[in-house]
Amino acid sequence: MGAGQSSSGSHPHPPARALHILRVTPSSPASQTNIEAFFDFVIGLEGDTFSSRKTLDAAELERIVEAHEGRNLSLQVWNSKNLETRVVNIVPSRAWSLAAPNSREPDTQPSLLGLSMRMCEPEFAIDNVWHVMDVLEGSPAESAGLVPYGDWIIGWSGGVLGAEGDFYDLVEAHIDKPLRVYVYSYDFECVTYSIGGRD
Secondary structure (H helix, E strand, O other): OOOOEEEEEEOOOOOOOEEEEEEEOOOOOHHHOOOOOOOEEEEEEOOEOOOOOOOOOHHHHHHHHHHOOOOOEEEEEEEOOOOEEEEEEEOOOOHHHHHOHHHOOOOOOOOOOOEEEEEEOHHHHOOOOEEOOOOOOOOHHHHOOOOOOOEEEEEEOOEOOOOOOHHHHHHHHOOOOOEEEEEEEOOOOEEEEEEEOOO
């Protein structure tokens, strides 16, 4: 584990509801931790999982993060790959986004963590993934560097895909336009962005 990270043990059953981490912005405080997009879920704070009274929601987490600007914050994070909960120490800061203004959307407040999240039910959050079985020569998939058998498409820049037909609809909507998808690589055990059009 990375510096400042500690394991809290195995939790084979997913939490009922949690904040699903969809994106970790480069150069952000979150990028300096071992937080993993799509497979990690924020379930609470160290010492308080919220499970006994309520679920930690995005608005409450935002208030807590604001109150910890420049100070250590210990998040409890559940991982859907290894079914374990760990503590991730992170220091909320605006400095990184002011130094890299292109890292955020126009007319939005700078993120203190550099995370994009949504409330969800982790048990069903990654139901629809697509295993790359073949990559045709000269196709957008080949240009994007997708690897047959080793890569899984697990979402896109707009979030996760909620039903079997969503991926095909998404590709159809991006004919001759760039489409950014999240790809999990089995070989490198990491999530990356790939950019392509229609294959």
